[in-house]
Amino acid sequence: MEELKRQLKQQIIEAINLEDMTPEDIEDAAPLFGEGLGLDSIDALELIMIMDKNYGIKFADKNESKAALQSIDTMAAYIKEHRTK
Amino acid sequence: MKIAITGVGIVSALGVGMAANKERLLSGKSGVGVPRILPTCHKEWPIGEVPFTCDELAVLAGAESSTLSRNILLGLVALKEAVADAGIQSPVPLVSGTTVGGMDITERYYHRWRQGDNGQIALISQHEAGFTTAELARRCGLVDAGTPSTACSSALNAIICGAGMLQAGKARQVVAGGTEAMTLFHLNGFASLGILSQSLCRPFQPDRDGINLGEGAAYIVLEEEQSALKRKAAIYGYLAGYANTCDAYHATTSSPDGDGAYAAMSNAMKMADIQPASISYINAHGTATVNNDASEWNAIKRVFGEHMPEVESTKPLTGHTTSASGSIETVFSIIRMQSRRYSYVMNNAFGFGGNDSSLILSSHPADLPSVSYCNIKECEAVETAGDENYSAYIPMMQARRMTATMRRMVVAAYKAIEKSGVPHIDGIIVGTQWGGMVPTVNILEQMAEQGEQDISPTSFMNSTHNAAAGTIARMLQCKGYNMTFATTAGGMDAAVEAARMSIAAGMAKNMLVCRYDEVDEHWQSLLKMIGKDSKVITKARVICLD
Structure with missing residues (x-):
């Protein structure tokens, strides 16, 4: 699980260009959107693409993706349960 | 000063020419359907294609070959109609908006060019958005006066620029509008934003779920009223006011209360010197995304309060013609104004980047401020x-x-x-x-x-x-x-x-x-x-x- 989280953080940093950040800078439980890391709707689309490309996960609807993409913790948990690759 | 509209040319999914578009707008029969001409694998997203291939458009446009971009061909068909309709015989300025430029050609050959195959490489010069306007002007004997490129408000901003040229006394006639061809580039781009609908789009409806894209071109001839009267030109209507503002909120999302849209509509009314109750009809931007329609509707409610006019989005008929929508929907606003005998109608066009513009047309002469250069x-x-x-x-x-x-x-x-x-x-x-x-x-x-x-x-x-x-x-x-x-x-x-x-x-x-x-x-x-x-x-x- 820890390895998955670290890998996920690295993929997020690359996908949304958080150049100056390292995986250690992102807290597992902190919200990714709004007050936390400060990501927005375009970033959400990039995260959905990470889930699809790297883990073979396609969300059924917006509510489902919203719930899964709250934090590194929720993303990792969702991946663990739903990954197809 | 007063600005009359003395010529119109249009091509959209509803057909070629003013007569065809008017008939289909009034009958309400949509031109949106499964992609047939765009070589896309995504048949699940309906689009509003102009129902002619590039070869057929070249014949309609009187152009010699189909090596011209679809964008230029569509523009040429509409522009020639507008120029003939107004009887223009001198090199007047052309302001024409576009964003895709020659992208349909670039995306057709790019995978070969990147591997060093230089077949058709000369066509790459068409990619530039400015090339589209230069070529349109050259082929119609007009003068290239600029290419506004503000995404989905490009053509409306072209009309605003054209009006400014008349107000400044730089010309007595200006042709203004825009052209935008469907491309794989922006179909897949809008898809990446998750805002395309798989059914016919439903602007302002609670269950709306996104855009149908579309293509087309439209131009109007703006003419200083005295010039139009002197040559006894037929007059479609008048320009009564306009405004160009910026939402300054997000690259692709409109602000929740529609601040940019609110400012565009109220500033246009200020220029027209009219109250909300005078406007009978709004051709809304109404893309049918959850975000745009909520934001635009809030802005309309804020501007009009208890004097709500008829609000229509014509995008279920043509699809969202992006950079051409501002002029295509200005033509539709003219048709609505004439057929329903309205005094004032409004047209909204909003673009990514927060580029929000509004235009007000009137059935009768309206005064616009003259522009005098200051220090x-x-x-x-x-x-x-x-x-x-x-x-x-x-x-x-x-x-x-x-x-x-x-x-x-x-x-x-x-x-x-x-x-x-x-x-x-x-x-x-x-x-x-x-x-x-x-x-x-x-x-x-x-x-x-x-x-x-x-x-x-x-x-x-x-x-x-x-x-x-x-x-x-x-x-x-x-x-x-x-x-x-x-x-x-x-x-x-x-x-x-x-x-x-x-x-x-x-x-x-x-x-x-x-x-x-x-x-x-x-x-x-x-x-x-x-x-x-x-x-x-x-x-x-x-x-x-x-």
């Missing part, structure tokens, strides 16, 4: 090089979205404002030859590698020509006049001249004028194959009332 000060220009330290100006969360050239541009803008000593910028004009070439080529590369899937949404939102002006407006929170011209010429002259005119017209007092050109190395190597070159320019200056 204008040109402050010192600042040009930045590649080694700028941007971190003092751009927070990391914003910088991460920008290419290196965009960061240079933003730094040049801030430094030019510092040098000018002007406390508050209230208008922004950007001139650019190629627009966001790095994100554009990124998407072309992705499509060449992996086909029509997994396009980067960040690249798509940065690929439009107006991304720089929108970014700077957001950073400065500048909600006034916001304009981007695609311009072939390398200097700042066109943008500076446009700034002078906008200040004279009272649309802004302190304008930031920028020249922005980005170089992509893949693109550069293709340009070299035709002996062309491009170079990075990030230059800014403030122009203000003295």
Whole structure:
């Protein structure tokens, strides 16, 4: 699980260009959107693409993706349960 | 002064020409359906295609061959109709908006060109958005007077620029509008944003779920009233007011209360000197995305209160014709105004980058302010090089979205404002030859590698020509006049001249004028194959009332 989280953080940093950040800078439980890391709707689309490309996960609807993409913790948990690759 | 509309030309999914479009608009029969001409694998997204191949369009346009971009061919069909309708026989100015330029050609050959196959490489020069206007003007005996490129409000801003030229006494007739062909590039780009609908779009409906894209072109002939009366021209209606504003909120999302839309509609009414109750009809932007329609509806409610006019979005008929929608829907507004005997109608067109514009038409002569040039000060220009330290100006969360050239541009803008000593910028004009070439080529590369899937949404939102002006407006929170011209010429002259005119017209007092050109190395190597070159320019200056 820890390895998955670290890998996920690295993929997020690359996908949304958080150049100056390292995986250690992102807290597992902190919200990714709004007050936390400060990501927005375009970033959400990039995260959905990470889930699809790297883990073979396609969300059924917006509510489902919203719930899964709250934090590194929720993303990792969702991946663990739903990954197809 | 008064501006009459004395000519109209249009092509859309509803058909070729004013008569066909009028009949279909009045009968309400949609032209949206499964893609047949665009070579896409995505048959699940209905689009509003003009039902003719490029070869057929070339015949309709009287053009010699189909090596012209679909964008030019569509434009040519509509432009020739408008020119003939108004009986134009002299080289009057043409202002024509577009964003895709010759993208349909670029995406057809890119995968071969990138491997060194130089077949048809000469066609790459059509890619430039400014080339579209130059070619349209040349083929119709008109003078290229600029290519507004503000994403989905491009054609409406072209009409606003055309009106400004008449008000400034630069011409007695101007042809204005825009053209936009369907491309795989923007179909997949909009798809990457998750805002395409798989059924017929449902603007303003609670269950709306996105856009149907569309294509087409439309032009109107704007004419100083005295000139129109003297030659006994038929008059469709008059221009009563307009406004161009910026939402300055987000690159692709409209603000929840629709501040930019609110300002565009109220400022246009101020210019027209009318109250909300005078407007009978709004041709709304109404793209049928959850966000646009909520934001626009809130803005309309704020402006009109208890005097709500009829609000219509014609996008279920034509699809969202993006950069051409502003002029296509101005023509539809004219048709509604005439057939329902309305006195005043309004047309909204909003674009990514927060470029919000509104236009008011009247059935009777309406007074517009004349523009007289006042004393204008040109402050010192600042040009930045590649080694700028941007971190003092751009927070990391914003910088991460920008290419290196965009960061240079933003730094040049801030430094030019510092040098000018002007406390508050209230208008922004950007001139650019190629627009966001790095994100554009990124998407072309992705499509060449992996086909029509997994396009980067960040690249798509940065690929439009107006991304720089929108970014700077957001950073400065500048909600006034916001304009981007695609311009072939390398200097700042066109943008500076446009700034002078906008200040004279009272649309802004302190304008930031920028020249922005980005170089992509893949693109550069293709340009070299035709002996062309491009170079990075990030230059800014403030122009203000003295």
